[in-house]
Amino acid sequence: MRKVILYVNVTLDGMLAGPHGELDWMLPDPEMNQTLSDELRDRVDTILTGRNFYYGADQSFRAQAADPASPPELVSFANWVVDTPKVVFSTTLTTLDDGSRVAANIPTEIAALRDKPGKDMVLFGGSSTAQQFIQHSVVDEYWIKLYPVVLGAGQPMFTDLSQRANLELVHSKSHTSGIVTLRYYSR
Structure with missing residues (x-):
């Protein structure tokens, strides 16, 4: 049976983003990112993904793949993201131009x-989509990149759980x- 892997960047205080979606706290670590992206692609x-992350990431990865100044390993990962089939979870979209599937439930x-x-x-996913997947208990593995920063406020990874994870x-x-880097299995 296929598994769902939640892949996230998170702060020490459990935030996926700052209060206004800020991601400026992420540190670069090309060696770590290469190792993780290779394992993920295998x-x-x-x-x-959710609608917001889909539109933001799609534009960003397409730009990185086309940028001649992008490192080869980033171009390779960006092309993989662009080319990999996607299911976009949204209650407002019905179709997408690139052939990605849209699902609501x-x-x-x-x-x-x-x-x-x-x-x-x-x-x-962005915080809302990640939270919904966690709340529905459909995440089998958590791949977490834990950053050494505390925001004090922001968009949390875990919220409104009906049962303990x-x-x-x-x-x-x-x-x-x-x-x-941390990896957890759901029990």
């Missing part, structure tokens, strides 16, 4: 996708940038 053949769609042949799926730590690594 395991995943479907990207799950997270539990129903994930159940159907799990039964289809293929590799695992990765959720690149019990996780099992299966990987941790500290990087010279101060970022710690």
Whole structure:
């Protein structure tokens, strides 16, 4: 059965973004990002995302892929993101020009996708989409890049849970940038 991997950048106080969506607290760590992107591409053949992240990331990755100043490893990852089939979760969209699928009901769609042949799926989402996936208990693995910064306020990763999320730590690594990569399985 295919798994859902939630891939996020998070602060020590559990924020996915600042109060106004700020992401300026993320530190660059090309070596860590290359390792993670290689592992992700080996395991995943479907990207799950929300509407806002889809539009922002799509433009950003297309620009990075086309920029001659972009490092080759970034171009490779950007092209993978652009070319990988996507399911965009939205209650306001009905179709997308690039052929990506639109879905509204997270539990129903994930159940159907799990039964289809293929590799695992990765959720690149903004805070709202990530929170909804967590609330619906459809995340199988959490791939977390924990940044050494505290915002004090912002868009939290975990909110409005109807039940406790019990996780099992299966990987941790500290990087010279101060970022710690963590992987948890849902139990």
